[in-house]
Amino acid sequence: MTLIKTTYNRRSFLKTGSLAGGGMILGFSWLASCKPTPEQVNNIPKEWFDINSFLKIGDNGMVTIMSPNPEIGQNVKTSMPMIVADELGVDWKNVIVEQAPLNTDIFQRQLAGGSQSIRVGWSGLRMAGATARHMLVAAAAEAWQVDASEITVSAGVISHTASNNSAGFGEMASKAATMPVPEEVKLKESSNFDIIGTDRRNVDGPNIVTGKPLFGIDIQEEGMLIAMIVHPPAFGLTYKSMNANDVKSMPGIKDVFPIDAYKDDTEKQWSDGGAINKLVAIVGESTWQCMQAKKALNVTWEETSALESTKGHDEALTKLLNTSSKKPARKDGDVASAFRKADKVIERTYSAPFLAHNTMEPMNFFADVNGERALLNGPIQTPEFLEKTLASRLGLPVEKIDIKMTRMGGGFGRRLYGTFGVEAAVISQKMQAPIKLVYTREDDMTQGTYRPTYKVKYKAGLDKEGNLLAWHVKGAGSNDDLLFENRFPAGAVDNYLAEKFSLETNVTTGAWRAPRSNFVAGAEQAFIDEVAEAAGKDPIEFRLELFDRAIKNPVGEPEKNDYDPERYAGVLKLVRDKSGWSKGQGNAKRGVSAYYCHNSYVAQVLDLNDDTDAPKVDKVWCAVDCGIVINPMAAKNQIEGGIIDGIGHATYSEMTFENGQPQHKNFDTYRLIRHKEAPKEIETFFVDNGIDPTGLGEPSLPPIIGALANALYKATGQRHYNQPFITEKSVIG
Amino acid sequence: MANFSLKVNGQTKEVDVDPSTPMLWVLRDHLKLVGTKFGCGIAQCGACTVHLGDNAVRSCQLPVSAVGEQSITTIEGLSENGDHPVQKAWLEEDVYQCGYCQAGQIMNASAFLKRNPNPTDTEIEDAMNGNICRCGTYTRIKKAIKNASTISNA
Numbered sequence: 001m002t003l004i005k006t007t008y009n010r011r012s013f014l015k016t017g018s019l020a021g022g023g024m025i026l027g028f029s030w031l032a033s034c035k036p037t038p039e040q041v042n043n044i045p046k047e048w049f050d051i052n053s054f055l056k057i058g059d060n061g062m063v064t065i066m067s068p069n070p071e072i073g074q075n076v077k078t079s080m081p082m083i084v085a086d087e088l089g090v091d092w093k094n095v096i097v098e099q100a101p102l103n104t105d106i107f108q109r110q111l112a113g114g115s116q117s118i119r120v121g122w123s124g125l126r127m128a129g130a131t132a133r134h135m136l137v138a139a140a141a142e143a144w145q146v147d148a149s150e151i152t153v154s155a156g157v158i159s160h161t162a163s164n165n166s167a168g169f170g171e172m173a174s175k176a177a178t179m180p181v182p183e184e185v186k187l188k189e190s191s192n193f194d195i196i197g198t199d200r201r202n203v204d205g206p207n208i209v210t211g212k213p214l215f216g217i218d219i220q221e222e223g224m225l226i227a228m229i230v231h232p233p234a235f236g237l238t239y240k241s242m243n244a245n246d247v248k249s250m251p252g253i254k255d256v257f258p259i260d261a262y263k264d265d266t267e268k269q270w271s272d273g274g275a276i277n278k279l280v281a282i283v284g285e286s287t288w289q290c291m292q293a294k295k296a297l298n299v300t301w302e303e304t305s306a307l308e309s310t311k312g313h314d315e316a317l318t319k320l321l322n323t324s325s326k327k328p329a330r331k332d333g334d335v336a337s338a339f340r341k342a343d344k345v346i347e348r349t350y351s352a353p354f355l356a357h358n359t360m361e362p363m364n365f366f367a368d369v370n371g372e373r374a375l376l377n378g379p380i381q382t383p384e385f386l387e388k389t390l391a392s393r394l395g396l397p398v399e400k401i402d403i404k405m406t407r408m409g410g411g412f413g414r415r416l417y418g419t420f421g422v423e424a425a426v427i428s429q430k431m432q433a434p435i436k437l438v439y440t441r442e443d444d445m446t447q448g449t450y451r452p453t454y455k456v457k458y459k460a461g462l463d464k465e466g467n468l469l470a471w472h473v474k475g476a477g478s479n480d481d482l483l484f485e486n487r488f489p490a491g492a493v494d495n496y497l498a499e500k501f502s503l504e505t506n507v508t509t510g511a512w513r514a515p516r517s518n519f520v521a522g523a524e525q526a527f528i529d530e531v532a533e534a535a536g537k538d539p540i541e542f543r544l545e546l547f548d549r550a551i552k553n554p555v556g557e558p559e560k561n562d563y564d565p566e567r568y569a570g571v572l573k574l575v576r577d578k579s580g581w582s583k584g585q586g587n588a589k590r591g592v593s594a595y596y597c598h599n600s601y602v603a604q605v606l607d608l609n610d611d612t613d614a615p616k617v618d619k620v621w622c623a624v625d626c627g628i629v630i631n632p633m634a635a636k637n638q639i640e641g642g643i644i645d646g647i648g649h650a651t652y653s654e655m656t657f658e659n660g661q662p663q664h665k666n667f668d669t670y671r672l673i674r675h676k677e678a679p680k681e682i683e684t685f686f687v688d689n690g691i692d693p694t695g696l697g698e699p700s701l702p703p704i705i706g707a708l709a710n711a712l713y714k715a716t717g718q719r720h721y722n723q724p725f726i727t728e729k730s731v732i733g
Numbered sequence: 734m735a736n737f738s739l740k741v742n743g744q745t746k747e748v749d750v751d752p753s754t755p756m757l758w759v760l761r762d763h764l765k766l767v768g769t770k771f772g773c774g775i776a777q778c779g780a781c782t783v784h785l786g787d788n789a790v791r792s793c794q795l796p797v798s799a800v801g802e803q804s805i806t807t808i809e810g811l812s813e814n815g816d817h818p819v820q821k822a823w824l825e826e827d828v829y830q831c832g833y834c835q836a837g838q839i840m841n842a843s844a845f846l847k848r849n850p851n852p853t854d855t856e857i858e859d860a861m862n863g864n865i866c867r868c869g870t871y872t873r874i875k876k877a878i879k880n881a882s883t884i885s886n887a
Contacts, residue, residue, distance in 0.1 A: 072831060073829075073830035073831030073832065073868050074830070075830070199827075201824065201827045202827055202829060202832075204832065205823075205824050205827065205829065206815055206824065208823075208829050208832035208835055208836075209808075209815060209820040209823045209824060209829075209835065209836075209839060210768070210808065210809065210811075210815040210820065211766075211767070211768015211769070211807065211808030211809045211836045212768070213767050213768075214832065215770075215833060217767075217770075217771065218767040220765055220767070226762070251734065251751065286750075286754075286758060286762045286763070287758050287761070287762050287771075288750075288751065288753075288754045288755065288758040288762070289751070291774075292751075358867060359831075359833075359867060360770070360772050360778065360780060360831065360833040360834045360865065360866075360867045360868075361770070361772075361831070361833045362771070362772075407831070407832065408831060409770070409831050409832070409833025409834075410831045410833060410867050410868060411831075412867075438771075440774060441772065441773045441774055441775075633827050634827065637827065637830060637870065637873065638830070640869065640870070640872055640873070641830055641868045641869035641870060642869070643869070644869030644871060644872070645867075645868075645869045648869070666773050666774075666775055666777060667772075667773050667775070667777035667778050667865065668775060668777050672865050672867065673869070673871075674862050674863075674865060674871075675857075675858045675861040675862045675864070675871050675874070675875070676858040676859070676862050678869070678871035678872060679872065680854075680872075681872065682872055
């Protein structure tokens with residue numbers, strides 16, 4: 001039996017009814033969100049009772065569950081309420097889900113990032129459901145004058161068999177709302193979960209397929225104007241002057257002015273990382289009119305720092321990798337002497353370009369700011385940080401700033417950096433009117449906040465028996481030093497050296513789905529494949545030998561090694577068995593890869609088809625250990641998406657620079673993976689181990705790049721070292 | 734500015750806009766039909782796909798002045814109750830992640846299935862290749878289109 005203290009969040013649970021306006025409003029917004037059926041209309045409760053901040057119960061047993069975190073397509077708006085509902089004991093079909101607004105008094109970590117929503121939210125969400133169940137049971141026990149421990153709850157019905165009493169949640173809701181909040185509550189045994197671990201379709205599905213306004217860019221408000229920005233065309237340039245008067249007279253244009261999105265004294269958060277302080281704003285009646293004005297506007301820019309190029313970045317990274325770090329990130333044994341003793345030494349360098357996030361919904365935000373308060377609504381992964389920056393920039397207390405969250409048309413890390421929300425607020429403040437800021441695709445793709453460009457050099461030494469004697473890795477990236485020095489194969493090899501370097505550049509960078517891992521996994525797993533080949537060993541067996549070493553006799557202090565070698569080996573064995581790897585059909589066009597990130601383990605086998613001129617991915621087998629899976633149908637979707645995302649970006653995508661200018665501005669030249677290039681089939685297998693859930697949105701992306709590189713080698717005889725692979729001789733797709 | 738009388742989702746709508754205005758922005762800004770999405774503005778991503786008559790077109794490249802008498806159908810008008818076979822198949826397969834590109838995918842798929850009710854995998858890939866899904870739901874989209882063809886033919 002798991003007992004959980006409710007006290008750490010007790011203040012939150014006591015604070016009921018503090019969400020916008022009370023129950024009936026929630027009911028109406030649910031009605032407005034899709035075309036209700038007559039049955040749904042009849043099902044709307046006449047009265048709602050706040051049980052705690054996460055949920056309300058209607059007099060007819062319907063339950064409204066708040067989804068606390070931002071939804072970027074990772075499906076937390078379905079899976080987080082599923083956790084609450086399971087502990088509550090309600091039938092899922094009687095649940096209405098509402099997106100919670102930002103409220104840091106009530107909810108913890110309202111942030112979408114690092115694949116942590118479920119992992120971090122797990123206990124609190126269970127507690128919210130279990131506390132409510134406890135209060136319903138307590139209410140029933142008092143009403144029936146029976147012992148609470150004899151009462152059972154199932155599918156929204158509270159029962160006491162001995163006294164032959166039973167009641168729906170709706171009948172007990174008003175009394176339950178008055179019950180004291182328990183000091184501690186019992187959580188369900190995982191074997192009793194009846195919603196967690198079952199396939200539940202996306203709660204927004206009906207709204208998505210009928211085109212309902214769900215996204216920030218869809219916001220329409222009375223008197224709302226459209227705003228667009230013009231940002232410097234190159235990194236290293238800043239605003240100087242413009243022909244604003246020529247443009248102000250264009251049809252529908254209300255105003256054109258430079259803005260200080262951030263001032264010198266603005267207290268910035270980490271989420272303001274890619275900020276461009278000075279921009280031009282165009283405000284008009286319609287989007288098309290603003291776009292016309294944008295074309296007619298002539299802005300003069302001045303140089304404030306070097307105008308960099310891709311060639312320069314590449315050379316600078318190479319130079320860094322040719323130096324030695326005075327303070328290695330990790331050092332075990334002595335690699336230099338081990339390499340001298342080695343029978344074989346292999347050294348390889350891998351590289352990857354800058355990448356844009358390219359969410360399908362371009363950056364946008366709604367803002368209505370006046371002297372007293374600021375109302376914002378839009379797609380943001382970090383609403384709490386946006387609120388802090390706005391308080392500083394607008395000079396308003398945080399209580400006067402309200403931020404609502406819309407569904408996001410993709411995030412991938414881009415919407416961690418809410419500079420567009422600040423820009424929207426500053427424009428609205430200047431106009432003293434509600435505005436919706438919308439970026440064009442070109443604004444979005446050339447604004448920066450890119451995945452850094454990376455280079456990594458690996459060196460491995462093998463003895464005569466093909467055992468790994470030494471491993472030396474040097475990693476470098478733009479504004480980012482790339483390596484996780486305590487991850488595999490650290491701990492599995494006696495002589496290990498990790499050195500990392502960061503290249504300073506004015507091209508702004510940020511987290512991009514599975515930061516660092518999105519490059520280093522593919523490089524490392526491709527290198528291991530080459531080392532295994534040099535050792536004359538099967539690539540899976542070679543890895544398992546290393547995990548075995550890390551299990552039995554880890555190098556260094558075991559707690560320092562940032563992975564569990566048994567779980568790592570577990571997914572590798574699972575994918576080996578599921579893909580029939582060891583059945584000896586030659587593995588002619590298949591590659592394998594395994595990686596750990598975001599607290600989860602993933603191993604993959606990728607098969608190419610028979611077209612050696614332009615190979616395509618036939619099938620991917622994917623084994624995942626992310627602990628308890630909340631919603632398998634949606635979890636598989638995340639895994640499939642990560643795999644396609646990884647294959648696509650490693651194969652086709654890159655952002656390059658000349659004179660500080662991004663060389664790709666739209667999807668005509670910035671290539672993203674398309675239907676024809678996607679794998680024909682992806683099969684996902686989850687390890688069932690009952691461990692508390694860990695990350696899911698990111699971990700399937702990094703390793704697939706290694707599996708692809710290794711399969712390409714098998715199919716074409718050529719190793720791929722530089723992304724995007726399409727720039728190398730062997731072409732996929 | 735000029736007046737245009739448009740047939741959208743079976744209704745006649747009047748708008749007063751610049752003749753060069755793409756249908757995408759007429760729909761989104763003036764008719765408040767925001768289901769049709771802005772993705773690239775240069776006909777490369779397919780997020781803005783609508784039906785012009787029976788054909789799937791990119792509304793970001795369709796000036797309002799070129800529409801004339803032809804009827805326009807958007808995602809909001811594809812079916813009265815969200816039960817077009819393609820919409821049903823999308824729900825069944827739980828296709829979407831972020832969902833932003835899906836209106837365009839559905840509009841393209843529904844026009845394609847009308848022309849080709851029993852497509853092969855390759856025909857589906859060819860027909861859908863102009864619609865980008867950044868979340869990578871391509872394998873589910875393909876399954877849903879296959880399922881939709883079965884529903885339609887049932």
